[in-house]
Structures are given as C-alpha cells and as structure tokens.
Amino acid sequence: MNKCLLILLIISFSAHVNSQIIIDQTVTPEDAVNNILLGSGVIAENITFSGDLNQIGSFIANGSNVPLGEGVILGTGNVNFASSPDFFDEDIPGPGGNNNTGGGAGGGNFGVGDPDLQIIANVDVNDAAILEFDFEATGDTVQFNFVFASEEYPEYVCGTVNDAFGFFLSGPGIDGGGVYEDNAINLAQIPDTDPPVPVTINSVNPGVAGANGQEVNCDDIDLNWSDYNIYYIANDTQNTDPSIIEYDGFTVVLTAKSAVECGGQYHIKMAIADGGDTAFDSAVFLQAGSFESSAVEISSTAAIAGNLTFAGDSVIVEGCNNAQFSFFRPNTDLADTIRFEISGSAENMTDYESIADSIIILQGESEGFITIEAFDDNIVEGYETLIITYIYENGCGVLDTASSQLYIADYVQPTVTLNDIMAPCPGDDITLISETTGFGGFTYLWSDNSNNQNLVVSPSETTVYSVTVTDICGTEVTDDVTVTIGDELEVITNGGSSGCPGSPVDISIEVSGGFPDYTYDWQDDGGITPSNTFSPLTSESFTVTVFDQCSSQDIEVFIDVAQLDNITAIYNDTLCVGVSNPFVNLSGGTNTYSYEILNVLSELQSSAVSISETDNSTNYTGNTPGLFEIVITDACPSVNSFSAFVWFEGCNTVFPNVFSPDNDSEALNETFQVIGLEAFPGSSMTIFNRWGTVVYEDTNYNNSRAWDGKSSSGDNLQNGTYFYVFKRSDGEEFDGSITLFRK
Numbered sequence: 001m002n003k004c005l006l007i008l009l010i011i012s013f014s015a016h017v018n019s020q021i022i023i024d025q026t027v028t029p030e031d032a033v034n035n036i037l038l039g040s041g042v043i044a045e046n047i048t049f050s051g052d053l054n055q056i057g058s059f060i061a062n063g064s065n066v067p068l069g070e071g072v073i074l075g076t077g078n079v080n081f082a083s084s085p086d087f088f089d090e091d092i093p094g095p096g097g098n099n100n101t102g103g104g105a106g107g108g109n110f111g112v113g114d115p116d117l118q119i120i121a122n123v124d125v126n127d128a129a130i131l132e133f134d135f136e137a138t139g140d141t142v143q144f145n146f147v148f149a150s151e152e153y154p155e156y157v158c159g160t161v162n163d164a165f166g167f168f169l170s171g172p173g174i175d176g177g178g179v180y181e182d183n184a185i186n187l188a189q190i191p192d193t194d195p196p197v198p199v200t201i202n203s204v205n206p207g208v209a210g211a212n213g214q215e216v217n218c219d220d221i222d223l224n225w226s227d228y229n230i231y232y233i234a235n236d237t238q239n240t241d242p243s244i245i246e247y248d249g250f251t252v253v254l255t256a257k258s259a260v261e262c263g264g265q266y267h268i269k270m271a272i273a274d275g276g277d278t279a280f281d282s283a284v285f286l287q288a289g290s291f292e293s294s295a296v297e298i299s300s301t302a303a304i305a306g307n308l309t310f311a312g313d314s315v316i317v318e319g320c321n322n323a324q325f326s327f328f329r330p331n332t333d334l335a336d337t338i339r340f341e342i343s344g345s346a347e348n349m350t351d352y353e354s355i356a357d358s359i360i361i362l363q364g365e366s367e368g369f370i371t372i373e374a375f376d377d378n379i380v381e382g383y384e385t386l387i388i389t390y391i392y393e394n395g396c397g398v399l400d401t402a403s404s405q406l407y408i409a410d411y412v413q414p415t416v417t418l419n420d421i422m423a424p425c426p427g428d429d430i431t432l433i434s435e436t437t438g439f440g441g442f443t444y445l446w447s448d449n450s451n452n453q454n455l456v457v458s459p460s461e462t463t464v465y466s467v468t469v470t471d472i473c474g475t476e477v478t479d480d481v482t483v484t485i486g487d488e489l490e491v492i493t494n495g496g497s498s499g500c501p502g503s504p505v506d507i508s509i510e511v512s513g514g515f516p517d518y519t520y521d522w523q524d525d526g527g528i529t530p531s532n533t534f535s536p537l538t539s540e541s542f543t544v545t546v547f548d549q550c551s552s553q554d555i556e557v558f559i560d561v562a563q564l565d566n567i568t569a570i571y572n573d574t575l576c577v578g579v580s581n582p583f584v585n586l587s588g589g590t591n592t593y594s595y596e597i598l599n600v601l602s603e604l605q606s607s608a609v610s611i612s613e614t615d616n617s618t619n620y621t622g623n624t625p626g627l628f629e630i631v632i633t634d635a636c637p638s639v640n641s642f643s644a645f646v647w648f649e650g651c652n653t654v655f656p657n658v659f660s661p662d663n664d665s666e667a668l669n670e671t672f673q674v675i676g677l678e679a680f681p682g683s684s685m686t687i688f689n690r691w692g693t694v695v696y697e698d699t700n701y702n703n704s705r706a707w708d709g710k711s712s713s714g715d716n717l718q719n720g721t722y723f724y725v726f727k728r729s730d731g732e733e734f735d736g737s738i739t740l741f742r743k
Contacts, residue, residue, distance in 0.1 A: 020242040021064035021083045023073065025057040032056060032072045033133055039292030040402065041138040050112070051129035054078040059285065064243045065235070067253050068147055068287045075283040076127040076163055076274045082149075082246050082283060116180045117273045120198055121164035125273035132269040137293035138396050139330060142169075142266070143257035144291035146188070148199055150282035153249025154206050154234070158213030161276025162201040165284050167256050171266030174258070182267065187256035190228055197222045201282075204231045204251050247283065260293070262396040296338070296392050297328040300404040315407045317439050318351075319376025320473040323406050325388050327359055327368045335363045338392075344385035346408050351375060351384055374408045384408040414438030416469040418481035425515060425550030426460045426485050434467050434479075443470045447480075459483050489514030489553050491546050497560040500590075500636030501537040505559050508532075514548035521545040536561050537639075564589050567632055567642035576651030577625055577679035578703070582617035583644070589634030593618070598629040600645065609648070622648025623678045650679025653728060658739040661709035671706035672738060674726065678703065682729040687722050687738075695722070709740045716742075 027036070029049035036058055038044055049056055057079045060070045064083075073079045113125040135142075150163055170182035180186065189196040190203060197203050202218045207229035209215045218225040231252050236244055260266060272284050302316050302323040316323040327338055339358040342348055348355060353373040361368040372386065389403040417435040424430075432455040436442055446455045447466045457465060466480035490513045496505040508531040511518045522532050523543045534542055541556045570584035586593070597609045608624040620630055630644040654675035661670050677683065685701035688694055695711045709717055719741050726734040 020062060021066055021245055022060040022062050023057050023080045023083055024059075025054055025080060027056070027058045027072075029056065029131060032058065032131065033291075036070075036288045037072050037144070037286055037291045039144075039289040040297040041293030041400075042135050042142065042291060043138075044133045044135045047131075047133040049129075049131050051127075052078075054080065055127075055129035056131065064245055066147065066149075066245050066250070066285060067233070068145065068285050071288040071290070072131075072286040073283055074129045074131060074165075074270060074272050074286070075281055076129065076272055076278075077281040079283060081281055114271050114273055116166055116168050116184070116186075116269070117164045117271050117275075119179065120166055120186070120200060121162060121273070121275035123161055123276040125164060125275050126278045128271060128273035130269060130271040132267065132271075134265060134267050136263060136265055137260045138262065138398070138400060139293035140259060140262055141257060141330075142260050142291070142293050143255055145253050145255050145287035147250055147253055147285040148188070148204070148282070149245070149247035149250035149285065150201055151246070151248055151280040152201050152282065153210075153232075153247070154208075155210040156201060156212050156280070157205040157208070157210035158202055158215055158218040159210065160213075160217055163273065163275045163280070163282035164200060165272035165282065166198065166269075168269040168271065169258055169266060170268075172261045172264040174266070184267075184269070185258065187258055187268075188254075189256070190231065191254065193222070197228075199231075199251065199254065204228050205249070206232055206234060247281075253287070296330075296390060296400075296402050297326075298340075298388055298390055298402045298404040299326045299328070300324070300388070300406045301326070302406075314405065315409055316372065316374050317409045317473070318374045318411045320411060320439065320471075322374075323372045325370045325372070325404060325406075327361065327370075327390070329361060329366055332361075332364050332366050336361050338368070338390060340388050340390040342386070342388060344387040344405070346374075346384035346386045351377070351381075351408060352386065372406060376411055380410055382410065409439075411473065412438050414442065414469060414471040414475055414477050416467060416477050416479045418465075418467065418479045420482045420484065422484050422486070423459065427458050428550075429456055429458050430483060431456050432465055432467075432481055432483075434469065436469055438471050438475075439473070442472075444468070445470075457483060459485060461485050486515055487513035489546065489548050489551060491553055491555045493544075493555055493557050496534075496557070498536070498562065501561050501564070501639045502535050503636065504533050504535045506531065506533050507542070507557050507559070509544060509546070509555065509557070511546055511548075515550045516548060519547045521547070534559060538563070562590075562636075564634070564636065564640055567593070567634060567640055569632065569642060569644065571620070571630075571644045571646065573645060574647045574649070575622055576676055577622045577648045578676045579651070580612065580619045580621040582619045583632075584617075586618055586632070588642070589640045590636060592635055594633050594637070596631040596633070598631060600627040600629055602626065609646075620644075620646065622646065624648065625650050625679055648679075651676050653677060653680065653726070653734065655724070655726070655734065655736055656738065657736075658741060659709070660741050660743065662742045671703070671708045672724075673703050673706050674701070677701065680729045684727045686725045688724075689717075689722055690720070701726070709742070 030047050033044050033047045055075050057073050059073045061068060073082065112128050114128045114130060117125045117128065148165060152162055156162055165188060167187040168180050168184040169187055170184035174185055176183045176185040186198050188199045190199055203221050203225050207226040233250050233252060235248050235250065272282060300314055300323060302314065302321055329336060337358055337360050342357055346352060351374060355370055359368045359370055386406045386408060387403060389401060391399060391401050393399055415437045418432060421430055434444060434453055444451050444453055445468045455465065462485045464480055464482050466478055468476050468478045470476045491509055491511050493509045496507050498505045520528050520530055523545060536559050539559065539561045541558045544555050544557060546553050546555060565588040567588040569586040572581045575581050595611045599608060609628050609630060610621045610623055612619045625648050627647050630646060632642040634640055656673065659669040659672050683701050684699045686694055687696035687707055695717055696707050697712060711717055717740060721737050721739050723737050724735060
C-alpha cells in the first residue's frame, strides 16, 4: 500500500516536551485502520467497530513508558484511562492514580460479549471492543506488533475472571480447527510455543500467582507459564512520574504473524473484553504502520542518531540537521541492488549532497540507508521536496510502487523576546516567559544558570534577568527583561497643633509609591479615610496604618497642644459706682482676653460695668450699684476662665473744677464728668454764665452725654468760669464753679 505523510511545518514555534502519553478519542475506525495501523502491502475495506467510541483511540507515547511509539489503542473501558488523572483510583500515585490494588475507568460496551473471547476467558465476557476489517495482502505473510496491558496485573494472575483479548484471522488457507468462529486462528500468541499459547493474564505475567489467584488456574493454560515472565513488564505503579502509564502491568512488544496467500481476501477481528465483571480495565496497543505484508518499504526520517527534529521528523533544515531514507525488503536471501527515481523540487548536488540512484542491500540484511545532507545556500526558496520512488514487482507478481518524501526548509534565524514586567509585590513569584521563534528544539541558559524555557523569580528589588537561547544549529540569541519593583510606600503627614486644649485639629496624610490602591486604618478611632479630626486635651500622638496591595506602614501623627497657665488677676472687690479700677497682674491663658458681665443679684442692666483697656492696664468701672461677676476668658474659653466678683455702691459725687472740650487727641476732660454720678440716676444739672443766664440744662444728667461746653442751642461757649447747680436724685443739692478752657 502506498502511503505519504504530509507535514505542514510552521516556521515560528517553541519546543515543548511532555512525557505523558497522549490519547486522541476523536479518531474514527476508518482512520484508525487506514491512516494509522496499516503499513505496506495491505489494502483494507469493510472496516467496522463494535463498542463505545471511547473504547478506541489513537495514542502517541510522547516519552511515556509504553514500549510503542504510536498507534491504535482498544480498551475494555474508556481508553483515556491510560493517562488521565481524572478517573477515580484508590491509590492515587501516577498520572491517573497508578496503583497496585486495581482500578478502572468504567464505561465500556456494557453487557456485550464475544464468543471467541469467551472461549479464551472461560467465563462470560463484557464490555467487548471489537475492531475488524477485510484486507488483501500483496505478500505471503501478514504481521503487526502489539502490547497487552491490564489493571488486573498482578493481583488477579492465575485468577478465574481475567480479561481476554485476541486477534482472530480467517480466510484462504487458514484452519483453526473449528475452535473459533469462521475457523479462525488467534494470532495473539506467545512466541515459539507449540501448540500456540494465547497471550493472557494467566500466561504472560510476573511468574507467580497473584493475591487473588491460584497456580492451578495458570497450569490449566500451560505448565510452563512461569517461564513466560520474560515477556512481562511490571509497571512502576507507585511512581508519580507522569511518564508512567496507568495499567499495572503490560507485555513487551510482541508480533502477531501468519502466512497468507498472495492476493487472498482475509478477515481479522481484533477484540478485547472484561472477563467475569465490568471492572479493572485492560487495553491492547497496536503499533502504527506495523500491520503489513511482505513488500518493499521506503521511509524517511530526520530523527536519526544525534539529530533533533523540528516540526516532525520529515523536515530537514539547510545547514542544520541531516535525514535519511530507509529501504526495507522482506526477502534477505540474496544481495539486492535497488534502483530508484529521485524527484522533487530540490536538486541533487545543488540543494543537498550528491546521492546515487541505487542502493545495495547485502545478503542477510533487510534494510539499507541513504543519508541526506542539505546545503545552507542562504537563498530563500521556501519548502523544497525530495522524493524517492521505487517500482517493483510484489509477491503477487504485480508492479507496485514504494515512495517517501522529505522536506528541505530554509534556515530561519532564531529570536527570543522577554517582556518587561512590573512586579505585583516585592518577593512575589513571577514567571519570565521566553517567546522564541525559529527552529527548535531550543536550549536555554538564564542569567542564574538555569536552563528551562521559562524562569520563576521572586525579586525584592528591581532586577534585570537575561536568557540566551540556542537553536539546533548552534546559533545564539539573547534578550533581557527588567522586573521592576515599585517605589517604597511613602507617607507624608501635615502633623498639627492646637492653641487650645480640646479644640478640633484636622489631620491629613499624603501617600505615594508602593502599589496602589491605598487603604487606611486610624487605630485610635477606627477612621478609614486619609484625613481625620482629633480634639486632644494635651499634646499626644495618633497612629494611622496605611496599606497598599503589598505592605503596610504605621505613621505617628503628633498634635502639639498649647499648655496654658490659669488666668489670674488681682482686683478691688468693692468700688464706688463710676470709679475706674485696674485689674492688677492680669495674666495666664493665651493673653488675649474677653469679658462677660453677670449680675449676681438681679437682672443685668445694659452697660452695668464698663471695661476699658489701655496700653498698661485693663480697667473696670461700675455704672450701676450691685454685685457683678466679671468673667475673664481667653481664646480657649472652654478650658480657661477667671471670675472677679465686685460690689459697686453709690458713693459721694465729686465735681471737677475745669474741663477742656477741644476734641484733642488725648480725649481727656472733654465733658463735665461728675464722679459717682452713676449711682444717682435722674439727677439734674443747670449751668449759668457769670451774668446768671442759664446756658445749659439737663434734668437727667448722665456722664455719657455730659455738658461739652456748648449752649443748649449747640453753640460753643466762650472760655471762662461758669456756675453749676446739681440736684442729686437723693435730694442733695450741690453748686460750684467750673472753668471751661479751650486751647
């Protein structure tokens, strides 16, 4: 059969290595047979599958410990169980919970069995998965490679309810003695056994009975069953390495093989089922391309010893890696010269080292090789093809063609890009991702000498990291990345001061740097904003904690409260009405005072006490008889005050003998003031000139509107001596002279 594998190479990619088996359950039965399982010399048709679709899939070993590179997998349950960590399993270690007490994914073709498998198992079978097809072979033999694996290993070795599988071949020249349907034979046999011994859990195993088995059950199959342990591999079931597949044990790679008639029409049934129950899954792995008949085969690969590959093993890159064509022949009796055609867009001796158009395979050898080395011509040519074609007469006497193809790609300079990063917080883990283009696989060397593709760092300060990437051709490229740590959290406060104990003081803080957003915690009153108000009685500190997304900082805010002495003063507590008296040694507080007058004995009269201030003293004058409280406060009235209790009494009236109503700057003696008049409201005053003429008269004389040297009509009177008659409200009468003198 002719097969051509086309690989689409994407120039820009990064190498990725994963050592866990890859299962693809989207493959159809037709794809599984025609595009995966079949090799050369076989043509298949009438492909059918019986079972749940999750019981069949393709697999790629991908570095796992399954001993076949890729192919088709059939299982008694969900075949994804071979790798998936999602299925229930009691013992957990391993990629899917590998264990040595058994497990299974469930699922499967419940209740469906197969008569041929029931003969092998000797019990009822369930969950049968059956892939079968007709085929024509172009040679005299047909063969394929397989591995059987099971969760029933090793506990159920020599048990009575073991899973079963078989490859049942029927057609011309096949005589199974009527044991199986269609007189088929079972190709799943232990090598070199006569009569053939089928491969089962009780025939290929560790060589000792399991915890749930008895040796007699294995003896019933073959007395030499323990010798077949050379075909058994015990899985490392407690290893957490993801390369370890799920099944607890499996066989080495075995070959199913049978003679056939050239050009004959044959039928094969590949079947596997649970024996006696529906648990403890088993699977059979079928190697890709291994189902073949004797025919010449040509293959190509860049995955020769010492060579890394790029986007598949059919691509070589100019000046970097080599490749080879492999020629396989089934008949090794004689030496043979295989002559072939060279074609494709790549030119011999121009794009690659010269190769001949033939190869000699010596007697006894089945393979020959041609190495391809592509020139680095520094010409952009795109993909070029190199095709080797061999036309030969197959075992049926019919001309057939075998061919294979390589792709030659232009070399592409590698690149690596690291993007600068702002760290979320100092000390946080940050993954530096190297984005590469070109041909991998790449090797990496970071500035800390680590060699992974990506680097996890935890810087506490702004740091520069670099990586050098080397492609398969040895070309190095370097890039660096700066991981920036933000500025440290900085908090500025305006502090505060208060001239008065208990007065409110507004405090605010300014925050910068760090990693916003910011939050606040005033520890003294639970405030959560960047400002607060306090009213301390004494100087003290208040604490606010500022948080950013990474850290916090405690800040003390000091409020300076003025410490004031008590207000004190010496004063005369008994005075005549109208007599002014100073507060002596008035001090304390803020030295700026206010005064409030309170009438202790009766309702307060307007202007009962007058307060006057000079540069040297503060004076108080009673305008009404009575007991008054003079309350002295400063700028902090709520915390500091002084009370002076003064008794004002009506005393004798005293008359000046001269006054000077000239509106001078000193404003003294501007009017005819009667000392003690305040104690005698309702008194009258009459002024006469020297001729006895009344020039001024007031029946309710008051010092606040005392005679100012003008006549009753408002005219200024001349300087000179005038005479007064004062009738006091208590009935006393006084007379005398007063000199009016204007400057």
